[in-house]
Amino acid sequence: MSTATRPQLQYLHDAIEDLKAKHLYFNLKILEGEQKPIANFDGKEVINLSSNNYLGLTTHPKLRRAAIDATRKFGVGSGAVRTIAGTMKMHMDLEAQIASFKKVEACVVFQSGFAANAGTVSAILGKDDLVISDELNHASIIDGCRLSRATIKVFKHKDAADCERVLQETKDWNGKKLLITDGVFSMDGDIANLPALCDLAEKYNCIMMVDDAHSSGVLGSRGRGTIDHLNCHGRVDIQVGTLSKAIGSIGGYVCGSRDLIDFLHQRARPFLFSTSHPPSVTATCQAAFELLDSEAGEKLIKKLWANTKFFKRKLKKLGFNTGKSETPITPIMVGEAAKAFQFSRELFAEGVFAGAIGFPTVPEGKARLRTIVTATHKRPDLERAAEIIGRVGKKLEVVS
Numbered sequence: 001m002s003t004a005t006r007p008q009l010q011y012l013h014d015a016i017e018d019l020k021a022k023h024l025y026f027n028l029k030i031l032e033g034e035q036k037p038i039a040n041f042d043g044k045e046v047i048n049l050s051s052n053n054y055l056g057l058t059t060h061p062k063l064r065r066a067a068i069d070a071t072r073k074f075g076v077g078s079g080a081v082r083t084i085a086g087t088m089k090m091h092m093d094l095e096a097q098i099a100s101f102k103k104v105e106a107c108v109v110f111q112s113g114f115a116a117n118a119g120t121v122s123a124i125l126g127k128d129d130l131v132i133s134d135e136l137n138h139a140s141i142i143d144g145c146r147l148s149r150a151t152i153k154v155f156k157h158k159d160a161a162d163c164e165r166v167l168q169e170t171k172d173w174n175g176k177k178l179l180i181t182d183g184v185f186s187m188d189g190d191i192a193n194l195p196a197l198c199d200l201a202e203k204y205n206c207i208m209m210v211d212d213a214h215s216s217g218v219l220g221s222r223g224r225g226t227i228d229h230l231n232c233h234g235r236v237d238i239q240v241g242t243l244s245k246a247i248g249s250i251g252g253y254v255c256g257s258r259d260l261i262d263f264l265h266q267r268a269r270p271f272l273f274s275t276s277h278p279p280s281v282t283a284t285c286q287a288a289f290e291l292l293d294s295e296a297g298e299k300l301i302k303k304l305w306a307n308t309k310f311f312k313r314k315l316k317k318l319g320f321n322t323g324k325s326e327t328p329i330t331p332i333m334v335g336e337a338a339k340a341f342q343f344s345r346e347l348f349a350e351g352v353f354a355g356a357i358g359f360p361t362v363p364e365g366k367a368r369l370r371t372i373v374t375a376t377h378k379r380p381d382l383e384r385a386a387e388i389i390g391r392v393g394k395k396l397e398v399v400s
């Protein structure tokens with residue numbers, strides 16, 4: 001087999017060499033065994049501060065059992081897209097369960113949160129329409145907007161006044177208008193100002209859409225998300241969530257009115273052209289929402305927040321800048337990307353896995369480590385992680 005780069009792809013090779021020269025090239029970390037608070041990456045046991053496994057559900061015994069039982073009973077695949085022969089009864093049951101959990105009329109599940117955002121925005125808007133979008137919205141929202149061919153106007157992060165400036169400038173817009181924001185921002189861990197944005201959406205007649213990927217299972221009553229947390233029920237037309245983070249499996253969903261969901265069945269391209277989830281995934285998610293909406297779920301969320309507060313306090317005491325985080329996503333601001341990557345590498349060597357995030361995921365000059373503790377981290381492990389982060393941070397002069 002010939003594996004040499006053919007001339008057509010030489011430019012990719014050059015781009016990779018360029019990244020390596022700038023110390024911006026990353027290698028995939030290989031997880032052996034389970035996704036847990038102490039995990040084995042690249043053959044090394046480390047304290048894992050890098051997953052989105054907020055409640056530890058990736059390895060929860062009830063979810064594991066649900067997946068195995070469903071596989072025994074229904075097989076390993078759905079065998080078709082939803083619109084042809086791939087809608088199983090359990091798909092419908094899960095959607096009804098999520099709709100009821102989120103207190104809305106209806107829900108549709110997609111293969112991923114990415115597909116939910118990209119598929120929804122591109123389905124409901126066209127080239128004559130307008131999107132008003134927070135500058136730090138997730139890549140899947142941005143891609144959905146681009147696919148829709150709508151005009152995109154960006155407002156300053158979390159800035160309702162700047163959002164209103166954009167709405168004023170476009171108040172005579174003829175097409176539809178979509179105001180869209182993340183509920184919790186995935187790189188900074190701060191929470192959107194939803195009540196103010198809902199006011200603006202109502203005042204300027206916009207469709208209101210919130211991506212609650214990082215807040216479902218984390219914020220609000222029993223993890224119902226930012227809309228519940230900030231008392232905005234009934235004011236958000238389109239709620240997106242993911243099944244891949246706190247829920248512990250994979251997938252995304254859109255919640256809203258019956259009409260919205262019926263329309264997405266007809267027009268959302270990932271729903272029409274990509275195969276539905278296998279029974280194991282759907283059964284896992286059913287078990288996860290059942291757990292979430294129970295006292296056991298409440299306990300896990302409480303533990304998540306107690307661990308979060310404990311860890312943030314430790315980092316602040318050590319002098320680290322944790323940005324504007326209000327949630328378990330806790331950045332450790334570094335600045336220069338090369339230094340953030342070095343910080344992460346040295347931490348890993350000492351037994352702490354905290355990934356570095358640089359451009360283009362965050363703006364240039366705002367490189368950071370991104371940490372997330374979970375409900376299943378043990379206190380002594382968090383203490384040890386903080387101690388190591390403090391020691392290495394001092395050595396690299398991230399703190400004095």
Ligand SMILES: *Cc1c(COP(=O)(O)O)cnc(C)c1O
Nearest residue numbers: 112113114138186213242244251
């Ligand atoms: C992770 C994330 C997604 C994508 O969800 P997946 O299920 O992993 O595809 C979408 N939006 C936001 C804000 C996210 O953080």
